[in-house]
Amino acid sequence: MDEERALRQIDETLDAALGGITAPPGFAARVRRRVREPRLSRAPEILDAIGWLAVLALVFVVALLWLPPGTNTAAAVAVAGIAVAPAAVFGIRTLREL
Numbered sequence: 001m002d003e004e005r006a007l008r009q010i011d012e013t014l015d016a017a018l019g020g021i022t023a024p025p026g027f028a029a030r031v032r033r034r035v036r037e038p039r040l041s042r043a044p045e046i047l048d049a050i051g052w053l054a055v056l057a058l059v060f061v062v063a064l065l066w067l068p069p070g071t072n073t074a075a076a077v078a079v080a081g082i083a084v085a086p087a088a089v090f091g092i093r094t095l096r097e098l
Contacts, residue, residue: 049091056084 060080067076 045091045094049087049094052087052091053084056080056087059083 060076060083063079064073064076067073
């Protein structure tokens with residue numbers, strides 16, 4: 001109940017202080033135009049791709065550490081390439097969809 005009373009008091013204070021203020025005539029039209037035409041950022045997708053590539057690189061490094069010395073690493077590199085390729089393809093496809 002105290003919270004409701006506090007919120008009502010804040011509402012009344014704001015209405016008393018700002019009740020006569022109105023937005024400029026073209027404000028609503030400008031807001032609607034901006035909302036209809038959002039500008040998407042590619043930053044989240046790029047950061048996701050970097051994160052997944054880092055995880056794959058870490059898995060690759062750990063896998064190389066488990067290999068016995070003198071082992072041919074060409075097969076491990078090929079497996080890493082097979083693992084990284086789908087991530088790269090999905091990342092590029094996602095960026096194209098933006």
